[in-house]
Amino acid sequence: MTNEVEAGETGRTGPDTGAPSGPPTGRAPAATVEFRHVSKRYDPGAKGPGAVNDLSMFVPAGRICVLVGPSGCGKTTSLKMVNRLIEPTSGQILIDGRDVMQEEATTLRRRIGYVIQQTGLFPHLTIGANVAVVPGLLGWSPERRRQRTDELLSLVGLEPARYRDRYPAQLSGGERQRVGVARALAADPPLMLMDEPFGAVDPIVRERLQNEFLRLQEELAKTILFVTHDIDEAIKMGNLVAVMQTGGLLAQFAPPDEILANPASEFVARFVGTDRGLKRLSLARVGELEPIPPVVARAGEPVALVRPRMVDSRFGYVLLVDDESKPIGWIEFGGVPRDGSLDPALAVPASPLVSRETTLKDALSMMLDADVQAAIVVDRQGRVAGLITVDSVIERLREDRAHEDRVIAAPEAAPAVAR
Numbered sequence: 216m217t218n219e220v221e222a223g224e225t226g227r228t229g230p231d232t233g234a235p236s237g238p239p240t241g242r243a244p245a246a247t248v249e250f251r252h253v254s255k256r257y258d259p260g261a262k263g264p265g266a267v268n269d270l271s272m273f274v275p276a277g278r279i280c281v282l283v284g285p286s287g288c289g290k291t292t293s294l295k296m297v298n299r300l301i302e303p304t305s306g307q308i309l310i311d312g313r314d315v316m317q318e319e320a321t322t323l324r325r326r327i328g329y330v331i332q333q334t335g336l337f338p339h340l341t342i343g344a345n346v347a348v349v350p351g352l353l354g355w356s357p358e359r360r361r362q363r364t365d366e367l368l369s370l371v372g373l374e375p376a377r378y379r380d381r382y383p384a385q386l387s388g389g390e391r392q393r394v395g396v397a398r399a400l401a402a403d404p405p406l407m408l409m410d411e412p413f414g415a416v417d418p419i420v421r422e423r424l425q426n427e428f429l430r431l432q433e434e435l436a437k438t439i440l441f442v443t444h445d446i447d448e449a450i451k452m453g454n455l456v457a458v459m460q461t462g463g464l465l466a467q468f469a470p471p472d473e474i475l476a477n478p479a480s481e482f483v484a485r486f487v488g489t490d491r492g493l494k495r496l497s498l499a500r501v502g503e504l505e506p507i508p509p510v511v512a513r514a515g516e517p518v519a520l521v522r523p524r525m526v527d528s529r530f531g532y533v534l535l536v537d538d539e540s541k542p543i544g545w546i547e548f549g550g551v552p553r554d555g556s557l558d559p560a561l562a563v564p565a566s567p568l569v570s571r572e573t574t575l576k577d578a579l580s581m582m583l584d585a586d587v588q589a590a591i592v593v594d595r596q597g598r599v600a601g602l603i604t605v606d607s608v609i610e611r612l613r614e615d616r617a618h619e620d621r622v623i624a625a626p627e628a629a630p631a632v633a634r
């Protein structure tokens with residue numbers, strides 16, 4: 216059965232090179248998922264909207280698509296239709312172009328990882344046995360199951376020797392969530408469904424699990440449908456965000472920045488909140504701002520050479536650097552001696568260092584914490600690449616706001632809701 220699935224995957228994603236023999240090695244290809252006019256009514260006789268209404272969206276391979284919306288808007292129902300725990304009333308769901316209804320449900324489920332709301336570990340099975348459920352169903356040898364279980368427990372940060380023989384009740388909430396993720400990954404599925412996978416833990420553990428998972432995804436590059444009711448989590452985790460509203464309606468389907476910049480409706484705007492500008496700062500990086508060139512001087516450089524560079528600087532400080540262009544500290548223009556050379560002892564090391572990859576939210580927070588106006592942008596070698604200032608970040612917020620005002624004044628300028 217394994218080979219059948221693998222052969223199918225190979226055939227769809229590239230030239231047919233024949234089914235691989237033996238256990239799969241390397242990374243399983245990621246799948247595409249498409250909803251085509253999918254609706255679900257639990258009670259076909261009832262009036263009013265069903266649980267899911269005419270949902271259409273396409274998720275490319277290797278991307279995380281987050282379904283977000285208030286309780287009861289149809290998120291779990293949408294997920295469960297993908298692995299046929301629930302069947303749609305109308306419409307189609309295609310995985311790699313193939314209608315899920317045309318595949319046997321159990322075969323389908325074995326190649327879709329599923330992390331259910333409230334982790335859903337089997338309480339009477341050990342952690343190891345929980346992780347190995349699908350490999351067991353796929354008929355893997357005990358040795359191979361054991362190997363895979365240990366590999367996955369390590370991957371999610373649980374030391375196999377300490378955890379594999381315990382029972383779910385002997386784990387913390389955060390640890391159980393990790394086991395849930397490990398179990399869903401067990402058979403290396405090309406598609407993962409995750410229903411509020413980090414829902415049941417406190418905000419600090421949640422943040423850590425999110426970061427670990429994003430790091431893991433950089434390696435795994437799975438296609439993931441991820442459900443949450445938390446808009447901040449959606450923005451952080453999603454390459455694409457599907458905002459759903461009560462009545463199972465898709466209110467907007469777009470990358471997170473687009474949702475924040477151009478909410479497609481009043482509902483989306485209210486759902487993402489009034490701090491859209493600040494949220495966007497967590498998506499923007501320092502590298503997107505034009506760096507401000509500081510007046511740079513080398514330690515020991517004669518003042519006579521530095522003064523001409525100070526003439527048309529807006530920023531009243533000299534940035535002193537060492538021979539490798541790494542920052543030493545600031546000397547206020549007023550503190551620059553009349554002659555002689557620039558002594559490192561005159562410099563105050565005040566500014567936080569940021570890289571082009573630092574988010575604007577973090578950079579702003581570092582500057583506010585240090586109570587300074589500027590942060591020094593350094594490259595990978597730690598050399599000065601420029602400055603960003605509190606003002607330049609605020610300016611960026613203003614530009615976003617001006618853009619939003621234009622959209623609100625002319626709503627037809629907002630892009631179409633979903634594909």
Ligand SMILES: Nc1ncnc2c1ncn2[C@@H]1O[C@H](COP(=O)(O)OP(=O)(O)OP(=O)(O)O)[C@@H](O)[C@H]1O
Pocket residue numbers: 257258266284285286287288289290291292293444
């Ligand atoms: N088995 C069922 N039978 C009848 N109605 C159901 C069933 N499961 C869900 N519903 C209804 O369908 C709607 C969507 O439910 P669903 O579980 O998909 O919501 P959700 O967005 O996942 O909510 P939550 O954030 O609370 O988990 C709700 O009105 C719910 O009451």
Ligand SMILES: [Mg+2]
Pocket residue numbers: 290291292332410
């Ligand atoms: Mg749900």
